[in-house]
Amino acid sequence: MAQEATIQISCAQFEPRIGEKNANVEHSLALIETLAKDGSQLIVLPELCNSGYVLESREEAYDLAEDVATGETIDAWTKAAADRNVTLVAGFLERDGVKLYNSAIVIGPDGVIGTYRKTHLWAAEALFFERGDLGFPVFHTRFGRLGVLICYDGWFPEAWRLLALQGADIVCVPTNWVPMENQPGHLPAMANILCMGAAHSNSMVVAACDRVGTERDQPFIGQSVIVDHNGWPVAGPASKSEPELITARVDLSQARRQRNWNAFNQVVRDRRTDLYGEMLGTTAQPNWY
Incomplete structure (x- = not known):
């Protein structure tokens, strides 16, 4: 498996419609086809893009949810990834038994690679979803190591750092960003600033799709x-x-090669782990070197 690669990444920003799951998925498939034809190898879709976001009841949430093994959305995206030879990261409403999660699926040409469940719930999400219980997994793909965060997760530097310490070259962020109070009109959105800061302070590529x-x-x-x-x-x-x-070509190998900022400073090595725990109290294993 090649671990160094220049790849074409795309984010498909669109407008899902609440409750219109079939139409949302069909629209996402059309966008995947367009981007794949243009050469994209990694495609990121928004948070909860199959179901819509603003839920009104638990009954509605259960009706829109699906499990990974048998879900029709996952099946459609899996077929698209195989047919178009791409890797997808997409937000969906996951059901696991009686529990619901705001989740993202990672799918490669050979099938489902893994699932991430949103760790930090925003506002009324707490009425419908369980907090994520899978930690911050890093998924191995043919072009490198990939982490996932969802929306509000990006406000927590610990989340980015734990992915970096496990060797993530890129973090994909399916998101539904909402307006922030007191956002100055002349500055970038706070969400954009957080993505830029996290990429810089952890030497990782970030692809955030709203x-x-x-x-x-x-x-x-x-x-x-x-x-x-x-x-x-x-x-x-x-x-x-x-x-x-939006589309960009990035060399993910540079995220590993250039963690040295100068002859003296390396962003991971310079951590004062004599003063705080190396892995911030988690059981994940470091794999950054």
Whole structure:
């Protein structure tokens, strides 16, 4: 399995419709086909893009949920990944027994690679979802090591750092960013700033795919972005209000090669693990070297 690669990454920013799962999935498949034909090898879709986001009841949530093994959305995306020879990271509403999760699936040409469950729930999500219980897994793909966060997870530096310490070259972020109070109009969205800071301070590529539109009175801010390992945007931010496909070519191997900022400083090595735990109290194993 090649662990160094220049790949083409895309984020498919669009507007899912609440409850219209079949239409949402069909639209996502059309976007995957378009991006794959254009040469993209890794495609990121928004958070809960098969179901919509603003749920009104647990009954509605259960009706829209599906499990990984038998879900029709997962089946459709798996076929698309195989047919188009791409890797997908996409948000979906997961059911595991009686529990519901705000999750993201990672699917390669050979099938499902793994699942991430949102760790930090935002606002009314707590009425419907369990907090993620899978930790911060890093998935091995044919082009490198891939981590996943979902939306509000990106506000926690511990989440980014734990992925970096496990060797993630890229972090994909399916998201439904909402307006932040007191956001200055002349500055980038806070979500974009957080992605840039995390990429820079951990030497990782970040691909964050948001949605647009207003759903049950909740507006979303778009501005999907792809950031290189130095922390600078290489695609986007996308439109604040319109669907948009953004694409960039990145060399993921540079995220490993260039963690040295100068002759003295290396972002992971310079941590003061004599003063705080190397893995921040988790049982994950470091794999950054």
